[in-house]
Amino acid sequence: xxxxxxxxxxxxxxxxxxxxxxxxxxxxxxxxxxxxxxxxxxxxxxxxxxxxxxxxxxxxxxxxxxxxxxxxxxxxxxxxxxxxxxxxxxxxxxxxxxxxxxxxxxxxxxxxxxxxxxxxxxxxxxxxxxxxxxxxxxxxxxxxxxxxxxxxxxxxxxxxxxxxxxxxxxxxxxxxxxxxxxxxxxxxxxxxxxxxxxxxxxxxxxxxxxxxxxxxxxxxxxxxxxxxxxxxxxxxxxxxxxxxxxxxxxxxxxxxxxxxxxxxxxxxxxxxxxxxxxxxxxxxxxxxxxxxxxxxxxxxxxxxxxxxxxxxxxxxxxxxxxxxxxxxxxxxxxxxxxxxxxxxxxxxxxxxx
Numbered sequence: 271x272x273x274x275x276x277x278x279x280x281x282x283x284x285x286x287x288x289x290x291x292x293x294x295x296x297x298x299x300x301x302x303x304x305x306x307x308x309x310x311x312x313x314x315x316x317x318x319x320x321x322x323x324x325x326x327x328x329x330x331x332x333x334x335x336x337x338x339x340x341x342x343x344x345x346x347x348x349x350x351x352x353x354x355x356x357x358x359x360x361x362x363x364x365x366x367x368x369x370x371x372x373x374x375x376x377x378x379x380x381x382x383x384x385x386x387x388x389x390x391x392x393x394x395x396x397x398x399x400x401x402x403x404x405x406x407x408x409x410x411x412x413x414x415x416x417x418x419x420x421x422x423x424x425x426x427x428x429x430x431x432x433x434x435x436x437x438x439x440x441x442x443x444x445x446x447x448x449x450x451x452x453x454x455x456x457x458x459x460x461x462x463x464x465x466x467x468x469x470x471x472x473x474x475x476x477x478x479x480x481x482x483x484x485x486x487x488x489x490x491x492x493x494x495x496x497x498x499x500x501x502x503x504x505x506x507x508x509x510x511x512x513x514x515x516x517x518x519x520x521x522x523x524x525x526x527x528x529x530x531x532x533x534x535x536x537x538x539x540x541x542x543x544x545x546x547x548x549x550x551x552x553x554x555x556x557x558x559x560x561x562x563x564x565x566x567x568x569x570x571x572x573x574x575x576x577x578x579x580x581x582x583x584x585x586x587x588x589x590x591x592x593x594x595x596x597x598x599x600x601x602x603x604x605x606x607x608x609x610x611x612x613x614x615x616x617x618x619x620x621x622x623x
Contacts, residue, residue: 287398290350290414298410310339312477313438316470317445331441338434345427346412354417356403362386380533393506394532407505425495428488435485442478446471 290299318332358377363386365372377387381394384401388394393405395415404418416424449471498508 286400287414289353290409290412292413296410296413299413302411306342309438309477309481312473313441316473317441328444331437331444335434335437335441338430338437341430342427342434345423345430349409349416349420349423349427350412350414352414352420352423354402354405354415354419356388356392356401358389358392359384359386359401382533388532391504391507404504405506428491428495432485432488432492435481435488438481439478439485442474442481445474446478 313335359381362372366386372387374387378390379388379392380386381388381392381401383394383399386401388401389403391404392401394401395405395408397408398415400415402415402417404421406416406421406424408415409424412424414420495505498505501508503511
């Protein structure tokens, strides 16, 4: 218990990050920025000077690369600078500072760290230390939380990155072919006044492999988010859903994962309606003073973390697992009973003998 309280204290004391431009920067964010810069620089230093102006397709390839690079930078910048915080938190803090009463009956969830009400699919991010509206995940590459306000820009970013990777793989392959069967080598010698052929081939080959590997990763990510779109789920909800299903498969009586920073007010009203009077601000002390977490789960499984629209789906899975668990126990009990009867019969025969 002492360790959990220390973790909560550390998260609470961390400054709340406004967006991905807030310090400290994550190493992955710096790596992505440097990698994008080097990738673009290599393209225009080696590939662009080797292009023959008599081939219109090669000129179009350079223009297309410029457009895709601008799109990647734009969508990445927008997704980074957007604050994905739940607006309910700021609105409630303003009302609280102005001594304006808040009707707790208008909300179903409460954040213990922000000490404000929150919307249904909001989650408190421990890294950014803020409640994020429709939380999807915390992106280390952007150093920002992906939520409802910047999710579309995040998807646009990974689509643009995928198209840029595909384009640069094709351009690199075309460069290698034209270097041996075209005039790319002569063009490079004319620009740099010396033969940099071996160096250029090695660098372009590394660029092609790097872009191909990243294209595989981006394609997998796009496919994953397309599946989430069809299921109407976020990444966080998908992870927690599968984690709870695995837990119930191993042991149907196991406790599902619940966020220790979020309080379900709807259930609190059902259990202690006197504590939540109209116009009164809820506080964690009022909501759950030394209460057993197992009671919450037994009364309302998974309701603390998952949205309503797939609660029934989880309940169905849990009931099926419980049914399977009971059937196995029943078979084991019957087998033990048969073995016990056989032992009694054999003992009886021995006594007769």
